[in-house]
Amino acid sequence: METAEFIHILDREGLLLASAAEQAGPDTKVPTCPDWQVRDLLKHTGTVHRWAAAFVAEGRSDRVPFPDRPDLDGGELLAWFREGHRLLVAALGSADPGLQCFQFLPAPSPLAFWARRQAHETAVHRFDAEAASGGTPEELGRDFAADGIDELLRGFHARPKSRVRTEEPRVLRVRASDTDGAVWTVRLTREPPAAEYGDAGDADCEVSGPAARLYLALWNRLPFPRVTGDVSVAGLWREKSAVG
Missing domain, CATH: 3.30.1050.10 (SCP2 sterol-binding domain)
Incomplete structure (x- = not known):
């Protein structure tokens, strides 16, 4: 899959996540993540989006800690999530293909890595949000899903951790x-x-x-x-x- 495809999927999945979270409400339990309510899902994913966007937008070469989760709730939290998602999509969409920055899994380039990783991060958590809202989750494309299996098996679980x-x-x-x-x-x-x-x-x-x-x-x-x-x-x- 091409980087542009991953950015498109990231854009769509983030919008679907926000819509499902809004429908569910912040207090709703997330059945696929039993320790979380919807507010936790939004804070986690939104924080990851901002963390990733900083590497891409600023060309950071060293790993930096995740930023603190915001002390927000309700409509303010949802707006914060949507803003961070837009920032990430924009950073990836406007990045130079030759961008050099930190990445933590093998990929053809840092830009290819971050587009792929954030598309999959957001797709999985979109499923979580839709599980919380009680609707029928949107189906993932089979090529994208197969790519995600490969990332998990040959990327995440190849690591020492x-x-x-x-x-x-x-x-x-x-x-x-x-x-x-x-x-x-x-x-x-x-x-x-x-x-x-x-x-x-x-x-x-x-x-x-x-x-x-x-x-x-x-x-x-x-x-x-x-x-x-x-x-x-x-x-x-x-x-x-x-x-x-």
Whole structure:
């Protein structure tokens, strides 16, 4: 997918998130994030948006802490979220393709990284907001969802901080049933998961289903559409894969 596509998706997903949050109201529990109310969802995502926008707009090369969450609520909080989302979309849309700044996952360029990462960040939390509002969530595009699976498996969980580890080596297969070539083999050991494309040998467990549902399941937003083989391997993912 191209950077411009990710920016377009980020724009749409942020608008949908704000609309669902407004409909739900700030006190509403977020069923997909049990410790959160809608206000927490807005503060978290809005803070991430401003954090990301600063790297892009200012060309920051060093990692900086997240800014403090705002002491706002109700309509003021919603307006703050919408402003931060607009700032991020504008920063990405106007950035020089040769931008050099901090990034924390492999990508062709820092601009490509931030557009992709923020599109997926916002899409997952848009689903959270729509779950809170009680509506039927908008369907994610299958190519975008397959890309998000790849970012999660070969990006986030390749990092040393991943907790998906096991004393006994196991192999998890992840298969998006509606997307050609969207298959990953994930080797689980005492080290961070090692994921590669394709059916690379036998697997102890396979999780499969449409890319959009599988994407949200791997982010622990939905049950796995289908699990075959040793279900304890899928359970290990459920237990250990939360990204902080």
